[in-house]
Amino acid sequence: MRLQYPANIKIIRVPCTGKVDIMYILRAFEKGADGIYLVGCMEGECHFKNGNLRARKRVEEAQKILNTIGIGGERAQMYNLSSAEGTLFAQIAVEMTERIRKIGPNPIKLAKKKIAA
């Protein structure tokens, strides 16, 4: 397929999106990530029954926390696609990058730089 997608996305592989805890998401932002998104299997097709459904709930919870602390919940998103949808994967990468560009950089990253300076 040789599809192109933005190079600023770092892929972290997990056995199942159900492995991703709220803490992983918050830690990414604390370390300076501008946005994160989870790409899980299609809903109803989780190999571990409901890992992707748990992941969606956790993303929603993380969004609430991010909104409360002023980082912006829309920086965290959940997507579902099948492993045969490479084109969609690339599309989502573009969509997410554009979304984050529009929102701007992670304020935590900027605050850390300011304090260090």
Add this chain to the structure above:
Amino acid sequence: MIIADKKPIEEIIEEIKDYNKILILGCNECVTVCEAGGKKEEEILASALRMYFLNKGREVKIDEVTLERQCDHEYLEEIRDVVDQYDSIVSLACGVGVQFTAEQYHSTPIYPGVNTCFLGATEKRGLWTERCQACGQCVLARTGGICPISRCAKRILNGPCGGSTKGKCEINKEIDCAWQLIIDRLKALGRIDEYEKLFPLKDWSTDRAGGPRKVVREDLQI
């Protein structure tokens, strides 16, 4: 176990916003099982608070420690050497843990990070229900193992009342009538004749009516 629910982060922020060195103190017992104040929740709260303060341009020291229990002197001693480094503590234990920590460390203000709710059980993940009100005089032997004190809205001992409809309580259609459950259970056990026996007046002095309570076991004391 003791069931607690998470306090909204904004409420915790409001309490501790003026401090600069905060210790988030988790508890490894009941609040861990009901996913309100264990190691995981403590990490999430600490991370959220660190980011909140950074976003406000403040670098606040926020550390995390999870104690095995906060309702025992032995475990609380584990933070004796480090507690002076902090100007406040957010305890994610139940109300007992928060108070015991406050009693041990007089000079550091303690703030609760959870709302302690009741004594209950995990029905399924994410659903906890009340099972005991710690009345101090257990009646479960006579009620087929179903507690009318905690599960009946009126706490009546010779039920059901007139508000029981189709096995549900009048205060909420989703709540089972405890006395309906008791009758069904006694029937299933072949003990329905026991239902005919009236409960004598209950001594409520062992409940909250007698003020703060204590259990004294002289056989265990030296």
